[in-house]
Amino acid sequence: MAPLEWLLLTYKVPAEPARKRVSIWRKLKGLGAIYLQGGVCLLPKTDDHLRRLKVLENEIAEAAGEALLLATVGLDQKQQEKIIARFNADRDDEYKEFIEKCIAFEEEIAEETRVEHFTFAELEENEQELTKFKTWIAKIQKLDFYKALRAEEAVERLSRSEAILDAYAHNVFAAQEENRSPDAAKG
Template sequence: MSEKRKWLILSYRVPAEPSTLRVRVWRTLKSIGAFYLQQSVCVLPLTSDIQGKATQLQNLISDNHGEVILLEVEQFSGITEEQMVASFNQQREVEYKEFIESCNVFLEEIKKETSIGNFSYHEVEENEVELVRLKRWHRKILNRDFFQTNYTTESQNKLDECVASLEHFTQQVYEEEGNKEGELM
Protein backbone atom coordinates (compact mmCIF):
# COMPACT_ATOMS: atom_id res chain seq x y z
CA MET A 1 0.00 0.00 0.00
CA SER A 2 1.78 3.14 -1.13
CA GLU A 3 -0.31 6.23 -0.38
CA LYS A 4 -3.17 6.78 2.03
CA ARG A 5 -6.36 7.77 0.30
CA LYS A 6 -9.49 9.20 1.80
CA TRP A 7 -12.88 8.26 0.50
CA LEU A 8 -16.38 9.68 0.56
CA ILE A 9 -19.36 7.36 0.84
CA LEU A 10 -22.70 8.86 -0.09
CA SER A 11 -25.92 7.05 0.78
CA TYR A 12 -29.20 8.61 -0.26
CA ARG A 13 -32.92 8.05 -0.52
CA VAL A 14 -35.11 10.32 -2.61
CA PRO A 15 -38.90 10.41 -2.93
CA ALA A 16 -40.31 8.29 -5.75
CA GLU A 17 -41.92 11.34 -7.30
CA PRO A 18 -40.89 13.42 -9.06
CA SER A 19 -38.55 11.01 -10.82
CA THR A 20 -36.56 13.95 -12.18
CA LEU A 21 -34.82 14.33 -8.81
CA ARG A 22 -33.74 10.67 -8.78
CA VAL A 23 -32.46 10.97 -12.34
CA ARG A 24 -30.66 14.24 -11.60
CA VAL A 25 -28.90 12.77 -8.56
CA TRP A 26 -27.91 9.64 -10.49
CA ARG A 27 -26.63 11.61 -13.48
CA THR A 28 -24.65 13.98 -11.28
CA LEU A 29 -23.02 11.11 -9.42
CA LYS A 30 -22.16 9.30 -12.66
CA SER A 31 -20.78 12.49 -14.19
CA ILE A 32 -18.36 13.00 -11.30
CA GLY A 33 -17.25 9.37 -11.48
CA ALA A 34 -19.05 7.76 -8.54
CA PHE A 35 -18.82 4.00 -8.15
CA TYR A 36 -22.03 2.44 -6.90
CA LEU A 37 -21.50 -0.13 -4.15
CA GLN A 38 -25.21 -0.89 -4.28
CA GLN A 39 -28.37 0.97 -5.14
CA SER A 40 -28.21 4.53 -3.77
CA VAL A 41 -24.84 3.97 -2.07
CA CYS A 42 -21.74 5.14 -3.85
CA VAL A 43 -18.11 5.88 -3.14
CA LEU A 44 -15.72 8.52 -4.47
CA PRO A 45 -12.14 9.46 -3.71
CA LEU A 46 -12.24 12.43 -1.39
CA THR A 47 -10.97 15.59 -3.08
CA SER A 48 -11.98 19.20 -2.46
CA ASP A 49 -13.86 19.24 -5.77
CA ILE A 50 -15.73 16.02 -4.96
CA GLN A 51 -16.46 17.25 -1.43
CA GLY A 52 -18.01 20.42 -2.85
CA LYS A 53 -20.16 18.55 -5.35
CA ALA A 54 -21.24 16.05 -2.69
CA THR A 55 -22.29 18.90 -0.41
CA GLN A 56 -24.32 20.42 -3.25
CA LEU A 57 -25.99 17.04 -3.80
CA GLN A 58 -26.63 16.69 -0.09
CA ASN A 59 -28.40 20.07 -0.11
CA LEU A 60 -30.38 19.21 -3.24
CA ILE A 61 -31.57 15.92 -1.79
CA SER A 62 -32.41 17.42 1.61
CA ASP A 63 -34.22 20.38 0.04
CA ASN A 64 -36.41 17.92 -1.88
CA HIS A 65 -37.45 15.85 1.16
CA GLY A 66 -34.86 13.14 0.67
CA GLU A 67 -32.38 11.60 3.06
CA VAL A 68 -28.63 11.65 2.59
CA ILE A 69 -25.66 10.52 4.60
CA LEU A 70 -22.08 11.50 3.76
CA LEU A 71 -19.31 9.50 5.36
CA GLU A 72 -15.60 10.19 5.14
CA VAL A 73 -13.60 6.99 5.25
CA GLU A 74 -9.94 7.14 6.17
CA GLN A 75 -9.14 3.53 5.45
CA PHE A 76 -10.55 0.40 3.89
CA SER A 77 -8.84 -2.90 4.39
CA GLY A 78 -5.92 -3.22 1.93
CA ILE A 79 -7.63 -5.57 -0.47
CA THR A 80 -10.88 -3.59 -0.41
CA GLU A 81 -9.10 -0.37 -1.35
CA GLU A 82 -7.24 -2.13 -4.16
CA GLN A 83 -10.53 -3.55 -5.39
CA MET A 84 -12.10 -0.10 -5.16
CA VAL A 85 -9.35 1.48 -7.27
CA ALA A 86 -9.65 -1.39 -9.76
CA SER A 87 -13.41 -0.84 -9.99
CA PHE A 88 -12.97 2.87 -10.67
CA ASN A 89 -10.31 2.10 -13.30
CA GLN A 90 -12.52 -0.51 -14.93
CA GLN A 91 -15.30 2.07 -15.35
CA ARG A 92 -12.88 4.57 -16.89
CA GLU A 93 -11.36 1.95 -19.20
CA VAL A 94 -14.79 1.23 -20.66
CA GLU A 95 -15.22 4.96 -21.31
CA TYR A 96 -11.73 5.33 -22.77
CA LYS A 97 -12.23 2.36 -25.13
CA GLU A 98 -15.44 3.91 -26.45
CA PHE A 99 -13.70 7.28 -26.78
CA ILE A 100 -10.75 5.74 -28.67
CA GLU A 101 -13.18 3.98 -31.02
CA SER A 102 -14.88 7.32 -31.74
CA CYS A 103 -11.47 8.84 -32.46
CA ASN A 104 -10.79 6.01 -34.91
CA VAL A 105 -14.11 6.74 -36.65
CA PHE A 106 -13.09 10.41 -36.85
CA LEU A 107 -9.72 9.50 -38.35
CA GLU A 108 -11.38 7.18 -40.87
CA GLU A 109 -13.72 9.99 -41.93
CA ILE A 110 -10.77 12.32 -42.57
CA LYS A 111 -8.98 9.55 -44.46
CA LYS A 112 -12.08 8.84 -46.59
CA GLU A 113 -12.63 12.52 -47.45
CA THR A 114 -8.94 12.88 -48.32
CA SER A 115 -8.95 9.78 -50.54
CA ILE A 116 -11.91 11.03 -52.58
CA GLY A 117 -10.52 14.56 -52.70
CA ASN A 118 -13.47 16.13 -50.90
CA PHE A 119 -11.55 19.20 -49.79
CA SER A 120 -14.35 21.58 -48.88
CA TYR A 121 -14.86 24.15 -46.20
CA HIS A 122 -18.07 22.33 -45.25
CA GLU A 123 -16.05 19.20 -44.41
CA VAL A 124 -13.67 21.25 -42.26
CA GLU A 125 -16.60 22.73 -40.31
CA GLU A 126 -18.21 19.31 -39.83
CA ASN A 127 -14.98 17.80 -38.56
CA GLU A 128 -14.21 20.77 -36.31
CA VAL A 129 -17.56 20.26 -34.58
CA GLU A 130 -16.77 16.57 -34.10
CA LEU A 131 -13.29 17.35 -32.77
CA VAL A 132 -14.75 19.80 -30.22
CA ARG A 133 -17.12 17.03 -29.11
CA LEU A 134 -14.23 14.59 -28.75
CA LYS A 135 -12.18 17.09 -26.74
CA ARG A 136 -15.08 17.80 -24.40
CA TRP A 137 -15.75 14.09 -23.95
CA HIS A 138 -12.08 13.40 -23.24
CA ARG A 139 -11.95 16.19 -20.66
CA LYS A 140 -14.98 14.69 -18.87
CA ILE A 141 -13.37 11.26 -18.74
CA LEU A 142 -10.09 12.73 -17.49
CA ASN A 143 -11.96 14.49 -14.69
CA ARG A 144 -13.30 11.09 -13.55
CA ASP A 145 -10.00 9.26 -14.06
CA PHE A 146 -8.90 9.53 -10.45
CA PHE A 147 -6.26 6.78 -10.62
CA GLN A 148 -4.79 7.07 -14.15
CA THR A 149 -5.83 3.93 -16.01
CA ASN A 150 -3.79 2.15 -18.66
CA TYR A 151 -5.78 4.05 -21.29
CA THR A 152 -5.11 7.59 -20.03
CA THR A 153 -2.01 8.15 -22.19
CA GLU A 154 -3.35 6.15 -25.15
CA SER A 155 -6.52 8.26 -25.25
CA GLN A 156 -4.50 11.51 -25.17
CA ASN A 157 -2.28 10.24 -27.99
CA LYS A 158 -5.35 9.31 -30.04
CA LEU A 159 -6.88 12.74 -29.47
CA ASP A 160 -3.59 14.38 -30.49
CA GLU A 161 -3.64 12.26 -33.66
CA CYS A 162 -7.16 13.54 -34.42
CA VAL A 163 -6.05 17.15 -33.94
CA ALA A 164 -3.04 16.68 -36.23
CA SER A 165 -5.14 14.89 -38.84
CA LEU A 166 -7.71 17.68 -38.94
CA GLU A 167 -4.97 20.33 -39.12
CA HIS A 168 -3.44 18.55 -42.11
CA PHE A 169 -6.83 18.10 -43.79
CA THR A 170 -7.67 21.78 -43.17
CA GLN A 171 -4.39 22.83 -44.77
CA GLN A 172 -5.25 20.74 -47.82
CA VAL A 173 -8.68 22.38 -48.00
CA TYR A 174 -7.17 25.87 -47.78
CA GLU A 175 -4.75 25.02 -50.57
CA GLU A 176 -7.55 23.62 -52.76
CA GLU A 177 -10.03 26.39 -51.99
CA GLY A 178 -7.34 29.06 -52.38
CA ASN A 179 -6.40 27.74 -55.81
CA LYS A 180 -10.07 27.67 -56.91
CA GLU A 181 -10.78 31.16 -55.56
CA GLY A 182 -7.68 32.57 -57.29
CA GLU A 183 -8.68 31.20 -60.70
CA LEU A 184 -10.22 33.52 -63.26
CA MET A 185 -13.41 32.36 -64.84
Protein backbone atom coordinates in the same frame (compact mmCIF):
# COMPACT_ATOMS: atom_id res chain seq x y z
CA MET B 1 0.79 2.82 -0.17
CA ALA B 2 -0.79 5.02 2.48
CA PRO B 3 -4.49 4.42 3.08
CA LEU B 4 -6.66 6.53 0.80
CA GLU B 5 -9.76 8.21 2.15
CA TRP B 6 -13.09 8.33 0.38
CA LEU B 7 -16.40 10.00 0.93
CA LEU B 8 -19.25 7.51 1.13
CA LEU B 9 -22.76 8.72 0.36
CA THR B 10 -25.76 6.51 1.01
CA TYR B 11 -29.14 7.83 0.03
CA LYS B 12 -32.76 6.98 -0.63
CA VAL B 13 -35.08 9.11 -2.72
CA PRO B 14 -38.78 8.46 -3.35
CA ALA B 15 -39.46 6.73 -6.68
CA GLU B 16 -41.66 9.59 -7.86
CA PRO B 17 -41.00 12.01 -9.34
CA ALA B 18 -38.30 10.06 -11.20
CA ARG B 19 -36.66 13.23 -12.54
CA LYS B 20 -35.35 14.10 -9.06
CA ARG B 21 -33.80 10.67 -8.61
CA VAL B 22 -32.29 10.80 -12.10
CA SER B 23 -30.96 14.32 -11.48
CA ILE B 24 -29.14 13.18 -8.35
CA TRP B 25 -27.73 10.13 -10.14
CA ARG B 26 -26.48 12.29 -13.04
CA LYS B 27 -24.81 14.76 -10.69
CA LEU B 28 -23.03 11.97 -8.85
CA LYS B 29 -21.87 10.35 -12.09
CA GLY B 30 -20.79 13.80 -13.30
CA LEU B 31 -18.55 14.05 -10.24
CA GLY B 32 -17.00 10.68 -11.11
CA ALA B 33 -18.63 8.74 -8.26
CA ILE B 34 -18.69 4.97 -8.38
CA TYR B 35 -21.73 3.10 -7.15
CA LEU B 36 -21.06 0.21 -4.81
CA GLN B 37 -24.75 -0.65 -5.07
CA GLY B 38 -27.99 1.28 -5.55
CA GLY B 39 -27.91 4.45 -3.47
CA VAL B 40 -24.37 3.86 -2.16
CA CYS B 41 -21.50 5.66 -3.86
CA LEU B 42 -17.90 6.72 -3.29
CA LEU B 43 -15.72 9.64 -4.28
CA PRO B 44 -12.13 10.46 -3.33
CA LYS B 45 -12.07 12.63 -0.22
CA THR B 46 -11.38 16.19 -1.33
CA ASP B 47 -12.72 19.52 -0.13
CA ASP B 48 -14.46 20.03 -3.47
CA HIS B 49 -16.16 16.63 -3.35
CA LEU B 50 -17.20 17.20 0.25
CA ARG B 51 -18.75 20.54 -0.63
CA ARG B 52 -20.59 19.12 -3.65
CA LEU B 53 -21.85 16.11 -1.72
CA LYS B 54 -23.17 18.35 1.04
CA VAL B 55 -25.11 20.29 -1.60
CA LEU B 56 -26.47 16.99 -2.94
CA GLU B 57 -27.33 15.91 0.60
CA ASN B 58 -29.53 19.01 0.84
CA GLU B 59 -31.04 18.30 -2.57
CA ILE B 60 -31.89 14.76 -1.45
CA ALA B 61 -33.57 16.11 1.69
CA GLU B 62 -35.58 18.59 -0.43
CA ALA B 63 -36.72 15.61 -2.54
CA ALA B 64 -38.12 14.01 0.66
CA GLY B 65 -35.21 11.57 0.72
CA GLU B 66 -32.60 10.54 3.25
CA ALA B 67 -28.83 10.78 2.97
CA LEU B 68 -25.84 9.88 5.08
CA LEU B 69 -22.37 11.16 4.24
CA LEU B 70 -19.29 9.50 5.79
CA ALA B 71 -15.52 9.49 5.39
CA THR B 72 -14.11 6.00 4.98
CA VAL B 73 -11.02 3.94 4.14
CA GLY B 74 -10.54 0.43 2.81
CA LEU B 75 -9.82 -2.17 5.48
CA ASP B 76 -6.62 -3.22 3.77
CA GLN B 77 -4.53 -2.80 0.63
CA LYS B 78 -6.64 -5.32 -1.30
CA GLN B 79 -9.88 -3.42 -0.58
CA GLN B 80 -8.25 -0.16 -1.55
CA GLU B 81 -7.07 -1.68 -4.83
CA LYS B 82 -10.60 -2.94 -5.57
CA ILE B 83 -12.00 0.55 -5.14
CA ILE B 84 -9.32 2.10 -7.35
CA ALA B 85 -9.98 -0.60 -9.96
CA ARG B 86 -13.68 0.36 -9.98
CA PHE B 87 -12.85 4.03 -10.55
CA ASN B 88 -10.39 3.10 -13.30
CA ALA B 89 -12.87 0.73 -14.98
CA ASP B 90 -15.41 3.55 -15.23
CA ARG B 91 -12.83 5.90 -16.75
CA ASP B 92 -11.53 3.20 -19.10
CA ASP B 93 -15.09 2.71 -20.39
CA GLU B 94 -15.27 6.43 -21.10
CA TYR B 95 -11.84 6.47 -22.73
CA LYS B 96 -12.85 3.47 -24.88
CA GLU B 97 -15.93 5.29 -26.16
CA PHE B 98 -13.81 8.39 -26.79
CA ILE B 99 -11.23 6.37 -28.76
CA GLU B 100 -13.98 4.75 -30.84
CA LYS B 101 -15.41 8.18 -31.73
CA CYS B 102 -11.94 9.40 -32.72
CA ILE B 103 -11.48 6.38 -34.97
CA ALA B 104 -14.85 7.06 -36.63
CA PHE B 105 -13.80 10.71 -37.07
CA GLU B 106 -10.55 9.62 -38.73
CA GLU B 107 -12.42 7.23 -41.00
CA GLU B 108 -14.79 10.02 -42.04
CA ILE B 109 -11.87 12.27 -42.94
CA ALA B 110 -10.25 9.40 -44.86
CA GLU B 111 -13.45 8.99 -46.87
CA GLU B 112 -13.67 12.76 -47.53
CA THR B 113 -10.06 12.61 -48.73
CA ARG B 114 -10.71 9.54 -50.89
CA VAL B 115 -13.57 11.28 -52.72
CA GLU B 116 -11.61 14.56 -52.75
CA HIS B 117 -14.33 16.47 -50.92
CA PHE B 118 -12.12 19.37 -49.93
CA THR B 119 -14.44 22.19 -48.87
CA PHE B 120 -14.14 24.83 -46.20
CA ALA B 121 -17.59 23.85 -44.90
CA GLU B 122 -16.45 20.26 -44.34
CA LEU B 123 -13.23 21.45 -42.75
CA GLU B 124 -15.14 23.74 -40.39
CA GLU B 125 -17.48 20.90 -39.42
CA ASN B 126 -14.52 18.64 -38.67
CA GLU B 127 -12.75 21.36 -36.67
CA GLN B 128 -15.87 21.77 -34.53
CA GLU B 129 -15.94 18.01 -33.96
CA LEU B 130 -12.29 18.03 -32.88
CA THR B 131 -13.04 20.89 -30.46
CA LYS B 132 -15.80 18.73 -28.94
CA PHE B 133 -13.30 15.88 -28.57
CA LYS B 134 -10.89 18.15 -26.70
CA THR B 135 -13.65 19.22 -24.30
CA TRP B 136 -14.76 15.61 -23.87
CA ILE B 137 -11.30 14.25 -23.04
CA ALA B 138 -10.73 17.09 -20.57
CA LYS B 139 -13.92 16.07 -18.74
CA ILE B 140 -12.81 12.44 -18.60
CA GLN B 141 -9.32 13.41 -17.40
CA LYS B 142 -10.80 15.56 -14.65
CA LEU B 143 -12.55 12.46 -13.29
CA ASP B 144 -9.57 10.14 -13.81
CA PHE B 145 -8.52 10.20 -10.17
CA TYR B 146 -6.21 7.14 -10.31
CA LYS B 147 -4.80 7.19 -13.87
CA ALA B 148 -6.84 4.63 -15.79
CA LEU B 149 -4.99 2.37 -18.23
CA ARG B 150 -6.55 3.76 -21.43
CA ALA B 151 -5.76 7.41 -20.61
CA GLU B 152 -2.53 7.51 -22.58
CA GLU B 153 -4.10 5.70 -25.55
CA ALA B 154 -6.91 8.27 -25.61
CA VAL B 155 -4.46 11.20 -25.60
CA GLU B 156 -2.45 9.58 -28.39
CA ARG B 157 -5.62 8.97 -30.41
CA LEU B 158 -6.64 12.62 -30.04
CA SER B 159 -3.19 13.68 -31.26
CA ARG B 160 -3.56 11.37 -34.24
CA SER B 161 -7.00 12.80 -35.02
CA GLU B 162 -5.53 16.32 -34.86
CA ALA B 163 -2.73 15.36 -37.27
CA ILE B 164 -5.21 13.78 -39.69
CA LEU B 165 -7.37 16.90 -39.57
CA ASP B 166 -4.28 19.07 -40.17
CA ALA B 167 -3.45 17.02 -43.28
CA TYR B 168 -7.05 17.33 -44.46
CA ALA B 169 -6.92 21.11 -43.91
CA HIS B 170 -3.77 21.26 -46.03
CA ASN B 171 -5.65 19.42 -48.80
CA VAL B 172 -8.60 21.82 -48.52
CA PHE B 173 -6.34 24.86 -48.86
CA ALA B 174 -4.42 23.28 -51.74
CA ALA B 175 -7.68 22.45 -53.55
CA GLN B 176 -8.88 26.03 -53.13
CA GLU B 177 -5.59 27.33 -54.57
CA GLU B 178 -6.03 25.03 -57.61
CA ASN B 179 -9.54 26.36 -58.15
CA ARG B 180 -8.40 29.95 -58.46
CA SER B 181 -8.43 31.29 -61.95
CA PRO B 182 -5.05 31.73 -63.66
CA ASP B 183 -5.73 35.47 -63.97
CA ALA B 184 -6.22 35.81 -60.20
CA ALA B 185 -2.90 34.05 -59.58
CA LYS B 186 -1.07 36.55 -61.88
CA GLY B 187 -2.64 39.63 -60.34
